[in-house]
Amino acid sequence: MSTRATRFLTQLAIPFEVIRYEHLEKGARFAAQATGVALNRTVKTLVVAGDGDRYVLALLPGDRQLSAKRLAKVFGFKRAAMADTPGAERLTGYKVGGISPFGTQRPLPVVMEQGLLDHPVVLINAGQRGTMLRMAPADIAKALDVIVAPIAD
Secondary structure (H helix, E strand, O other), rough: OOHHHHHHHHOOOOOOOOEEEOOOOOOOOHHHHOOOOOOEEEEEEEEEOOOOEEEEEEEOOOOEEEEEHHHHHHHHHOEEEEEHHHHHHHHEEEOOOOOOOOOOEEEEEOEEEEEHHHHOOEEEEEEEEOEEEEHHHHHHHHHHEEEOOOEEO
């Protein structure tokens, strides 16, 4: 099984393991239950709109919520808000519920909640609903040249 995300990581020689599950509903909570991984070790990828036509990806543990105020501060935005579904899908080339930060249609800056680096491995979306990647958070940061910051409430 290959997605743009897995091809992106393979090109960079970043190690990962593909984990598949039956996708019955969207969300980190369901993915965690279906894979048997703790919710705080799953990563949700959120598309966030900033000022003007500026968008970023936010990587958060599945059990945390995004602080739009903190994210805005990281990028110097006046305000930040979740992108709408059509916008998120257009920018990334992935369906909501399967958005991966790897191999997006349009390259976007990425910020990662610093607490994710506390785990040796996490699960992150592979670009297809029902498919996750088990990998080290440090490798996610390396592959995407992320900004690490406290962006969760």
